[in-house]
Amino acid sequence: MKDVCMFEFVSDVLNLKQMDSAEQGRQPLSSTGAGVVPISRVLPDVANESEPHIGGTLDRVGMSGVELVLRLRDAAGEVFRTPARADAAVSLDNERVKGIHMSRLFLSLNNRLADAELSMSVVNEILQDFVKTHADMSSNSYLTLKYEHSMKRPALLSDHSGWRAYPVTIQSAYQQGQFRHQLTVQLTYSSACPCSAALSRQLIQQAFERSFGDRSELSHDEIFEWLGTPDAILAVPHSQRSHADVTVELEEGVDEFPIETLIDYLERVIATPVQTAVKREDEQEFARLNGANLMFCEDAARKLKAALDSYEGVKDFRVEINHLESLHPHDASAVASGSRS
Known part of the structure; x- marks a missing residue:
């Protein structure tokens, strides 16, 4: 019984000492084998308080x-x-x-x-x-910073529109007191193969020859009617979804990231960006644009390189083209770069 009373008495004394030290702005106390010692409120900071085993x-x-x-x-x-x-x-x-x-x-x-x-x-x-x-x-x-930049895109001919999400990367640095900024945007477009188009035209010519080779004269109506038959389009050139990753280093005088203006400019140059809302008239116009802009990956790279050579506010640039081939299980690619510094 005496031991219990003594334990309670010591505990009360310690509690009173801790309360008194807290009121005076001192650290609380703890009972150890060595007596009553302060409890540290400072959290350890290993990064600051120790040195690396291997410097550098x-x-x-x-x-x-x-x-x-x-x-x-x-x-x-x-x-x-x-x-x-x-x-x-x-x-x-x-x-x-x-x-x-x-x-x-x-x-x-x-x-x-x-x-x-x-x-x-x-x-x-x-x-x-x-x-x-x-x-x-x-x-x-x-x-x-990496994110997808949303832009509302109108249809080619109809009154509809839809949203596109463009992958964007902003790379910035502060070195030797100078800022540097690079902007990367990814375009997605359609590329129709020029070689496949030529081969398809040849097959159509051969079909025309089979149908009218023994005749020296044809009327407008006969030719017009034949062009609307399956024989007149028995072959079509292959096309595929394609990507252009365009990186530009901005000049020192540029004070904003030209994200939307750059995307708009490059899509006008490439001429066949993928569409959102599509009605039949839009799809027909898209087919026309593909036929008018046949391109190998080399053509796409050269078009964008030439366009960036004259784009204001750009110091250096790099264009990486990838055509996700529908003919092959692999892709066709090209890279172009330029420096105006």
Whole structure:
């Protein structure tokens, strides 16, 4: 009984001491084998409090695939939100620092993009935040944003329209006090094979010869009627869905990402972008456009290269073409690049 009373008395004394120390702004106390000692409220920080076993600088350290929501404004002035993923990093220039502060990168991204529309100035602020929050260890910073940019597209002839989602990648860097920005957009279009078209025309000519080879004169009506028969289109050129991944490095004087203007410009050049809403008149016009714009992958690459050579605000560019062949189990590809620096 005496032991129980003594235990309760010691416990009460410890509790009173802890309450008194909390009121005076001191750390709480804990009973150990060595007596009463303070309980630390400071969380361990391994990255700051220890050195690496193997020293050395690193080009980039950070996070990849960070989930975000971006606020964007379309050509009509409407603001919309879209999910995105980000890669964020800084250089590790101090070889004695064990690790960077990952949470600071995340919080900068999260805070800057929470309510602000995506713009080049916001991206620049984020890059500067990355360096400022790592001033003792980093001088360069990097940010990549990947998302799908929604644009409403009208039908070719009818009064209908629909939405397209264009994959977009923004790659930005802050190095030696200078900003660099690259913009990548992916176009999807139809490519009809010139060789297949020529072979198809030859077969149609042979069919015409079989039907009228023994006649020296034909009336307009006879020819017109024959052109509407299956024999007049017994062969069609193969076409396929195709992709153009276009990357441009923006000049220093450019102050906004020209996402929609670049997409519009390149689709006009390629001439056969895939469609959304399609009625019969739209499909017929699409067939006409394919026939008027036959192209190998080389043709597509050259068309876009020539177009980018004269596009304002672009310092360097790279075009990668992939035609997802309907004739082969493999794809046809081409790459073109240019520099105006």
